Amino acid sequence: MATNTLRLLKELADIQKNPDQAIYVSYNEDDITNVRALIMGPPDTPYEYGFFEFNMQFPRDYPTSPPKVNAITTNGGRTRFNPNIYAGGKVCLSILGTWRGEAGEQWSSAQGIESVLLSIQSLMSANPFENEPGYEAGGQKEMSYKAEQEQYCQKIQHETFRISILQRLEGYMRINPSTGRVNPLEDISHLSPAEREAEEHKRAHLEPFTDLCKRLFRYYYPTYVRTISRERGKVQDGHQFATMPFEYGGNQMGGKFSYHELERRMNAVKTVIDAEADTWVKQGAEATKNDEGISASLQLQFNQTYQHFLGKFEGTVMLELIENNPFCWRMIYIGRPMTNLDGGLFRIKMVLSQRFPEEQPRVMFETPIYHVNITSDGVPYYRPRRTDDIKSHIEALIEVLENEQLSPDPRTWMNLDAAQLYFGKPEDQREYRKAFRRYVLLS
Structure with missing residues (x-):
């Protein structure tokens, strides 16, 4: 195996083991030199x-030479998302050799x-306006460009929603942006299980970040x-969006x-x-x-779990299949005595796809809870150590409930109001604990 291939395999494995940086990679084992990456x-x-x-x-002599990087999220080559990320896909970075840099900034x-x-x-x-080479932080130009900086951020924010989130997800799920409904020509529910699985596998191969997004x-x-x-x-x-001094031509x-339209489309995507x-x-x-085989496999996994x-966890965690369906689990968590969860009983529903673990479980707290890492409508942020083992998912959910030292990383904050209290002043923290206990006692 070539040296560059061994190096790439190790790097890719390290990134996949540690998604803390909110960067994700996908590659075809038949051509490991061609990698797709998603940055949140x-x-x-x-x-x-x-x-x-x-x-x-990646070139043959990698890592002696840098990779060639091309931006894909460009609205079909029509949108420049950054002074250094062009509409045509070019990424200007000194370490890539695509932009002049200071000494020591090269690859x-x-x-x-x-x-x-x-x-x-x-x-x-x-x-991001400050990435433009003509920008001078702290100088007269910074003051003169103050209005442009705000206008630039405003249109990036809008297009982040419209292009990077909505267009992507509507494309994945074949949602018609005008109606918010799945295009019936793309509906595969009428296919046989085998045909449906083949079509879903084909789509997933073409779009590796579908389930993640x-x-x-x-x-x-x-x-x-x-x-x-x-x-x-x-x-x-x-x-109309304001045109920036560094923007030109295409x-x-x-x-x-059109935030009214974005809101409608956002709600439609959530519904689907x-x-x-x-x-x-x-x-x-x-x-x-x-x-079918997947059904027997999940039934066995349920029995073992x-x-x-x-x-x-006798007396703390109970499991059941809803209507004897091995694709629909319910976890019942009973708060341990002498903890903040004492007296609580929480029902958590886990729904699995026939393509598990390629498609990860959809988890929902059926019992309302006030928690930094759980949305107000019950979606938890959790990280299983093994994505292919449902036992690991359950252990991660238990850890979310029982962990009293929550992460300051805002990417883990699912309930923003709760996070504001938890990471606020002492009196705010007391309010958080009161609200948390109130939900526990009402559960």
């Missing part, structure tokens, strides 16, 4: 929780996939809604604001994603009736 926009920026895709092509063999992607992610700052959308939907509500008060629908971000879980339940019941928690 950093919090507190106009790119916040957007999905930005890039293609990375070296010590750098790799992660350093390139983190460098691109760093371009997605709170003030759906899960991330469920996490950050409340943040999307809040941001849309905030931004629509700053701009008027129908108002290398710009043109368009107009939520409905998928019901479809999985029905398909699972059909698969169980037909005695049931016995595991019966012995390890």
